[in-house]
Amino acid sequence: MQWLRINFTLLFLFSCQSYSLERDMLILTSPEFEGRPSGGAQPHRSAYYITRQFEKYGLEVRFDQFEFEYGFFDSATGHNVVATQYCTRMQCHSPIVITAHYDHLGTRGSRYFPGANDNASGVAVMIDIARQLQGIDVNRDVIFVATDAEEKGLHGAKAFVKQLSDTQIHMNINLDMLDLQRKNKLYALASRSLQPMKETITSTFASTPVKFQLYFSAKIMARRLNAPQIDWLRASDHYPFYRADIPFIYFGAGVDKHHHSVNDSLDKINFEKLTQVSNAITKFVLSQVSNNAAATS
Template identity: 50%
Template sequence: MQRLKISALWLCCITATTHANTQLETDLKVLTSPEHAGRGSGSIAINESARYIHTRFAEAGLDTYYQSFRFRQGLGKLGHGHNVVATLPCNALVCHKALVISAHYDHLGSRGSRYYPGANDNASGVVVMLDIAQRLASQLRHREITFVATDAEEKGLYGAHFFAATLTPSQVALNINLDMLAVSPKNRLYVLASKQASKFTDAIEPAFDSQIRALIYTSAASMARRLDTPRVDWLRASDHYAFHKVGIPFAYFGVGIDPNHHTPKDQFDKVNLPKLNQVSEHISAFISALSVSAAP
């Protein structure tokens, strides 16, 4: 039955591919533009990037709001962050535990006259999250799905920690964290999933195919060995760690190491847009399988 549901979803995805490519391109181009200046965090004012994401969620019909918080940056200095939170309610007769989809929108900002576009890190995750929200908005959902574009991830996962602290963990089935989804020529995504998420991650493999492969790990150490990144703790490397800390199962999707990571070369034109659209279709299929299923 799981495979039949995913196959039906593919018909929906195929008809929406042209639109999705166009919108993904538009969103990525905007978020990496000079006007967004590298999406730096810390200002008391809500920046252009947060406002753009808020507008895009609202246009898709989601209940959307800003969640502002403060965090320490440097010696005795307070920074201000602004998460963007959007929700699709359960619209079925029987509702199960919620899903939380996260992707940080902040990046390194600017340094003097140059800025860091952060196309892969993590405009790619944000535009895929926006695309997923659009795809799921018209579907039957047995779960509430909350999307959170977090701020101040680069400075210490502050936005994710703040948001996770507002949740009741027993009411959340899974966090799906999207961070750096612009796949390399090897066409691979790496998925780090907590052991508590195993009953959900069984639906990942059927949602993928030979276009984009998903390699699943339940150990951060095993993932580090596979990627030859002994100094990277993949459990703590992104926002999924904040959800793990409060006891919520997680599945983190990413491409691993990007040679342009945290450099000005992480640019719009380095992202293969057709592949990013495929990534969005695959992850959408996975999330849809969890949300349309009548199983808890």
């Protein structure tokens, strides 16, 4: 009976977590959020929603405004949502930065682009990681950045990295398109500087239900995913960190046939698997911020 009670409790908690992910994605992909277009004179309503979720978990949240140019003559204002869980120890290690872009393609005429996998999935998992870290005595600041204007040229990530100046960053973890596809596998591309951590990274995921494949070469990743047209190094917000010589690891589920179409919708998302992905990535984050984390910087 005791075993049954424990399992029912775990099932209940798992169901609540899955509901939380689904709720966040339902709201982020709703028509009221208009496909979360990049940039605007004021923060988009989706940015305010993300802010409220971070605040629920006791994080200090701010908007970082930036200007960006796109195309030949166009310019706009973007707003990153930056939320921080602070290290309160006497001695703290260098921060870890977790990124996920919240903008998408907006509307085209009477149609809107929900952007469920791209990238409501990454934002929802980032919020879920913040929930799971609530109350943890972290040994380094954990900075969550919901970036704007990724779709226009990674501008939110570029603006955030630029303001870091000489701040030493332990690692960037970038989350983009996390719904497991046909191959049912989570992929990661990491900077070569993280190769000494290969065993730590892979062993973390080996103890989870998630099938996982780690690469240190964008070309090899493209070849193995049969997607030679995609430059995985430059494809998302980890690239500005790479350019600044900041170690990164990018998590994604590979090619999605519904990418940048109106069919990238909530009904395509497998929330049971997304919950497993969130738990697995959180486990890796914990390996970098908890008491027994190997602090290399």
